Amino acid sequence: MLTIGVDVGGTKVAAGLVDEKGTIVRRTRRPTPSASPDDVEDVIAACVTELAAGVEVEAVGIGAAGFVTADRSTVLVAPNLSWRDEPLRDDVAARVGLPCVVENDANAAAWGEYRFGAGRGEDFLVVVTVGTGIGGGVVLDGALQRGRSGLGAEVGHMQVVPGGRRCGCGQRGCWEQYCSGRALLLEAREIAGVQREHGRRLLELGGGRIEGIEAVEVTQAAREGDPAALECFEVIGGWLGQGMADLAAVLDPGAFVLGGGVSDAGELLLDPVRRTFAERLTGTGNRPLAQVLLAELGNDAGIVGAADLARHR
């Protein structure tokens, strides 16, 4: 039986018709309307109706970028969608006439990687998605851990630097401020600004302007072997490894799966990550080291995970 997974982000709604092996057999996407929650729900329903045409669909899973309640019905807060206490599950179910479940988008993506991606077979798994911020998902003993209120696995908001950089969440020093696309740019632009010779290649790739340096330029320079760009990945990878060591102290997973835009840099990032993780883990040397793997499903993880959660609702 087929299910549908919907990934609702701030800019687009991506959806897929998914079989029981996690294969997306049909897909669609539309821009996220910026207006009311009602409009977004209409777009979700339109995607579902399009995908369900001519086939039998069992249920719909929706991954949304926000706090989702433990009963998987309601989005408490979704900053990018300006939602508050939005009863998404029932509203969409009423529109499409199918059972729905709602899940935090990072949790849905983590579940996708656990069931069909890099994490399959590892029942103790932490997925860390490093993009503009850090998303996380935690699977322990084969169960997605959502916490008492459904708000767990917000790993990007562990404090790693007391009184450190401001975070969009209102706190300071959150992990995602030190390990994200934005943090990579902060490093690169700082070098280009204050160490002109060291940052020469970065500045050149930025068209001579510090603000012209974007993540793609840092990755390109690092691939060329530019020491300044490699240093940027060393710093960001170091923070990633440190936060993973903190998570491993608490959760003791068998593997970490790393996804998101920053992880596209592959070994440039993985090398400092693995090194720092192994160095900073408490009890290192007296315990098995968790594997560090790259995500396999890319942007499809959320769709595939949400569809599978709908199947096992």
Next chain:
Amino acid sequence: MLTIGVDVGGTKVAAGLVDEKGTIVRRTRRPTPSASPDDVEDVIAACVTELAAGVEVEAVGIGAAGFVTADRSTVLVAPNLSWRDEPLRDDVAARVGLPCVVENDANAAAWGEYRFGAGRGEDFLVVVTVGTGIGGGVVLDGALQRGRSGLGAEVGHMQVVPGGRRCGCGQRGCWEQYCSGRALLLEAREIAGVQREHGRRLLELGGGRIEGIEAVEVTQAAREGDPAALECFEVIGGWLGQGMADLAAVLDPGAFVLGGGVSDAGELLLDPVRRTFAERLTGTGNRPLAQVLLAELGNDAGIVGAADLARHR
């Protein structure tokens, strides 16, 4: 049916005969022999034999201060007992002729508080035991979370200060170096050493010597309203609240239970803890706040928890 819980620490072995309601109906304790693991196992067996005299016992649960494998058979490392790869479960089972399970002592204590103490009824629970260090235990959805290798819930070894104070685990900046009996003393002695007027009462209680100030003096001075001593609890309680906010970001528990010697200070500690936790939690204001409770079972938590784990082995 009765089970026996044994709490094996660096200085003493404490054991109890426990009924299905978590009541210790008979108890015993002996000094921990400092010599070989064999001698410690003999002492555990002697405690069990003494408690089991004349009654029918179903199983034995042993809580030990060390890394315990996921199959709950073997102590990988126990610094205070100089154990390495010690097959404790089978060695003790052979001596006493009863089924055994081995658990990390902090996990066993957390399970005790969950089943019969301050945490009963809350299926998403984090127990933080603040003594000379920090021990932890995590219950999610009613299950004790031990991690892939049995080494989870080592919450005291999350890094809270990059490059901070050295820790016995080999790392730097671990939570327990900022929030423990030792950290409280560091604060009090620093004040007494460099702010003589501010620290006058602390120094007086220490018999005029900085090294004479112990935790009991800091608590006494704080109860008298001494500003310097209150400041010490403010600092330690602040770190406790911050670390709990970090754990809540990841685990989203419904309650924290605080135990251990430092928590004997009660409201002196709880006030700054609750305040900092509520301030520092990511998404605060948009989510329910976990309850912050004091442990109820004291030093019996480990015995009661180990006995119950043996019952449900």
